[in-house]
Amino acid sequence: MAISFSKEKNTFNLSTKNTTYVFGIYPNGALVHLYYGGKLVGEQDADDFIRYLLRSCSSVSDRFSECDLPMEYPTFSSDVRTPALHIRYSDGTSATRLLYKSHEIYKGKKALSGLPSFYVEEGDGAETLEVTLLDEAQPLKVVLSYTVYESLDIITRSVRVINEGEDKIEVLKAMSLSIDFQSKDFDLVHLKGSWANERHIERVPVMTGGQYVDSKRGSSSHFHAPFVILADKNTDENVGEAFCFGLVYSGNFKGQTEQNSEKILRVQLGINDFDFKWTLYPNEEFQTPEAVSVWSGEGFNKMSQTLHTVIRKRLCRGKYRDSSRPVLLNNWEATYFDFDEEKIVNIARSAKELGVELMVLDDGWFGKRNDDLRSLGDWYPNLEKLPNGITGLAERVSELGMKFGLWFEPEMISPDSDLYRAHPDWAIQIKGRTAGLSRHQLVLDLSRPEVCDYVVESVGKVLSSAKISYVKWDLNRNMSEVGSLSADAERQSETYHRYMLGLYSVLERLTKDFPDVLFEGCSGGGGRFDLGMLPYFAQIWTSDDSDAIERTYIQYGTSLVFPASTMGAHVSAVPNHQVGRVTPLSTRGNIAMLGRLGYELDLGGLSESEKEEVKSQIKLYKEIESTVHNGTMYRLKSPFETNHFATEIISEDGKRVIVVYATVLGRPNSFFDRLYLKGLDEDATYILDGRSYSGSFLMRAGLLMSNDGDFSSKMMILEREN
Ligand code: GLA
Numbered sequence: 001m002a003i004s005f006s007k008e009k010n011t012f013n014l015s016t017k018n019t020t021y022v023f024g025i026y027p028n029g030a031l032v033h034l035y036y037g038g039k040l041v042g043e044q045d046a047d048d049f050i051r052y053l054l055r056s057c058s059s060v061s062d063r064f065s066e067c068d069l070p071m072e073y074p075t076f077s078s079d080v081r082t083p084a085l086h087i088r089y090s091d092g093t094s095a096t097r098l099l100y101k102s103h104e105i106y107k108g109k110k111a112l113s114g115l116p117s118f119y120v121e122e123g124d125g126a127e128t129l130e131v132t133l134l135d136e137a138q139p140l141k142v143v144l145s146y147t148v149y150e151s152l153d154i155i156t157r158s159v160r161v162i163n164e165g166e167d168k169i170e171v172l173k174a175m176s177l178s179i180d181f182q183s184k185d186f187d188l189v190h191l192k193g194s195w196a197n198e199r200h201i202e203r204v205p206v207m208t209g210g211q212y213v214d215s216k217r218g219s220s221s222h223f224h225a226p227f228v229i230l231a232d233k234n235t236d237e238n239v240g241e242a243f244c245f246g247l248v249y250s251g252n253f254k255g256q257t258e259q260n261s262e263k264i265l266r267v268q269l270g271i272n273d274f275d276f277k278w279t280l281y282p283n284e285e286f287q288t289p290e291a292v293s294v295w296s297g298e299g300f301n302k303m304s305q306t307l308h309t310v311i312r313k314r315l316c317r318g319k320y321r322d323s324s325r326p327v328l329l330n331n332w333e334a335t336y337f338d339f340d341e342e343k344i345v346n347i348a349r350s351a352k353e354l355g356v357e358l359m360v361l362d363d364g365w366f367g368k369r370n371d372d373l374r375s376l377g378d379w380y381p382n383l384e385k386l387p388n389g390i391t392g393l394a395e396r397v398s399e400l401g402m403k404f405g406l407w408f409e410p411e412m413i414s415p416d417s418d419l420y421r422a423h424p425d426w427a428i429q430i431k432g433r434t435a436g437l438s439r440h441q442l443v444l445d446l447s448r449p450e451v452c453d454y455v456v457e458s459v460g461k462v463l464s465s466a467k468i469s470y471v472k473w474d475l476n477r478n479m480s481e482v483g484s485l486s487a488d489a490e491r492q493s494e495t496y497h498r499y500m501l502g503l504y505s506v507l508e509r510l511t512k513d514f515p516d517v518l519f520e521g522c523s524g525g526g527g528r529f530d531l532g533m534l535p536y537f538a539q540i541w542t543s544d545d546s547d548a549i550e551r552t553y554i555q556y557g558t559s560l561v562f563p564a565s566t567m568g569a570h571v572s573a574v575p576n577h578q579v580g581r582v583t584p585l586s587t588r589g590n591i592a593m594l595g596r597l598g599y600e601l602d603l604g605g606l607s608e609s610e611k612e613e614v615k616s617q618i619k620l621y622k623e624i625e626s627t628v629h630n631g632t633m634y635r636l637k638s639p640f641e642t643n644h645f646a647t648e649i650i651s652e653d654g655k656r657v658i659v660v661y662a663t664v665l666g667r668p669n670s671f672f673d674r675l676y677l678k679g680l681d682e683d684a685t686y687i688l689d690g691r692s693y694s695g696s697f698l699m700r701a702g703l704l705m706s707n708d709g710d711f712s713s714k715m716m717i718l719e720r721e722n
Pocket of ligand 1 (some may be wrong): 113212362363407474476522523524525542
């Protein structure tokens with residue numbers, strides 16, 4: 001049983017393969033958090049966790065001791081730390097004390113209303129616990145839902161806030177997750193970045209007081225990813241305790257820690273409470289996004305492996321979850337806006353000769369779009385560039401024996417567009433205030449159902465008009481001056497979240513209407529690479545920085561959470577367009593093959609020997625694709641900490657091992673290096689380049705690597721013999 005309730009001890013015990021999560025009902029009815037971490041056997045007694053905490057309490061209230069207790073879902077009352085839930089009642093007050101009312105445990109899991117979430121399949125051994133809490137004074141009901149995926153080793157959770165009274169209330173903050181740890185000496189690890197520089201790893205000690213990562217930009221953003229990782233001081237890739245908390249959401253978020261002087265560390269994750277207010281009328285409810293928790297006792301590699309599996313198998317969905325995907329060529333860096341039908345067909349033809357399977361036409365095919373100044377929203381072909389329209393171009397690409405794909409930026413509107421001229425009120429804006437442009441564009445107000453309908457219909461019309469197998473769904477600016485012309489004053493602060501609900505509904509409809517289309521997400525590169533997008537987008541363009549060495553950092557950081565199957569990674573031209581670096585074609589290929597391989601240049605311009613090399617890359621990738629997608633990844637060397645990058649992926653059946661080893665810069669007198677592989681069977685024999693090695697040798701003595709200078713790399717494929 002994954003979930004049990006002890007009547008005698010008044011505790012809930014949630015257990016996965018390797019973890020235990022315990023909370024209890026305190027004598028006053030409040031829920032007290034007791035433990036989360038590696039597996040504990042048997043039933044737990046609350047006293048063993050909180051006995052001495054009560055003594056040290058410096059309560060502001062003599063009735064309860066909540067101020068120093070670890071709370072399960074803290075509110076603002078006699079607990080004067082950061083609350084998970086903050087409500088303003090119609091009488092203007094905001095203190096809340098939630099007390100246990102009832103609970104229910106059932107098999108499986110219910111989908112979240114209006115929001116993406118992890119799902120359950122037969123055999124997962126998943127169980128759900130719903131605990132109902134009532135405020136002691138106001139007619140407020142809160143339901144905490146936890147789903148325990150026993151075999152997949154994760155716990156997901158979300159919260160519903162229900163107004164059971166006769167007056168309206170305002171939800172000012174409703175976190176998806178809150179956990180109070182005791183006496184831990186953690187580091188906070190998170191993924192920070194900027195455009196072309198996404199998801200770099202930062203590790204800092206948790207301090208007394210508060211720290212947070214967040215987004216106020218209307219999307220999860222390039223700057224922080226919606227995750228909080230807590231790790232022991234000694235944790236590295238292979239040893240030590242690490243917790244990862246992730247939010248299944250793509251909008252404004254906040255992940256925060258607050259540690260008090262008694263060393264109770266509160267970690268929270270949810271929708272950002274900045275500029276957030278949600279009004280609930282009688283009987284209305286607010287559903288928070290879902291959060292996922294993962295624990296590892298074997299370092300970050302194990303934490304990532306658990307996440308990779310569950311993201312691949314229980315968040316990603318649709319046709320491309322399990323099936324092979326085409327190797328694509330995207331024309332963006334090959335032509336930017338400067339193309340016509342002949343140019344695209346020629347690029348496609350030379351790509352096809354080398355084995356590319358899908359030709360993607362990027363920005364510039366619609367309206368009057370010859371630069372980034374106009375036409376977003378006008379999703380009909382530019383007949384000057386494409387005289388036969390998208391239908392004709394797709395037909396010609398299909399005659400070459402290739403699939404065809406198209407770029408859209410459906411959430412946007414250019415002030416210079418037919419759409420804006422017809423519906424100036426459809427842009428996110430505040431009446432009487434200048435709406436700031438970014439990349440010369442505004443954001444469509446997806447909090448309005450009629451705008452969502454337009455997006456579904458206009459994109460759907462193009463997809464139905466031609467043989468289109470792939471969509472690149474881009475988002476090239478964040479929100480500012482946020483308001484909706486269709487909302488009254490009370491609802492303005494709901495715009496950010498209503499936008500996300502609108503966007504998810506649009507993506508639900510389109511991915512349902514076009515189940516055979518492969519959707520790839522993008523946001524100025526990887527500006528919206530998050531768990532909320534992955535049910536719709538099988539893969540996401542990881543970064544606009546396509547330089548292989550920059551990608552070692554970006555892909556290393558991204559892999560902390562996301563599996564290789566979700567990372568779009570392309571071979572591009574040299575000198576690289578973002579950083580000017582010249583790297584060998586082999587390194588560009590080796591790094592891109594650790595994600596979803598694609599090309600971002602005109603292959604027709606390569607030399608004959610380079611063309612042969614590209615041909616071999618594609619052939620090899622098709623052979624190793626399922627290992628890259630479904631295998632177990634180990635990060636062996638970090639470019640953040642060493643002069644190298646090395647990643648190993650072991651196939652599901654353990655028979656094949658792929659290792660990519662790259663050097664950032666050559667160093668004098670450093671002729672060799674040893675690379676210690678992980679996760680092999682020590683008694684098995686593995687063959688590499690005709691030589692046999694035991695698993696024990698590869699893991700303990702290590703593979704001898706020659707250092708071949710700046711930006712060099714190798715891909716090694718070991719096959720298990722016995
Ligand atoms: C964004 C994307 C690029 C490209 C351009 C087109 O920056 O990340 O890959 O599609 O938009 O304008």
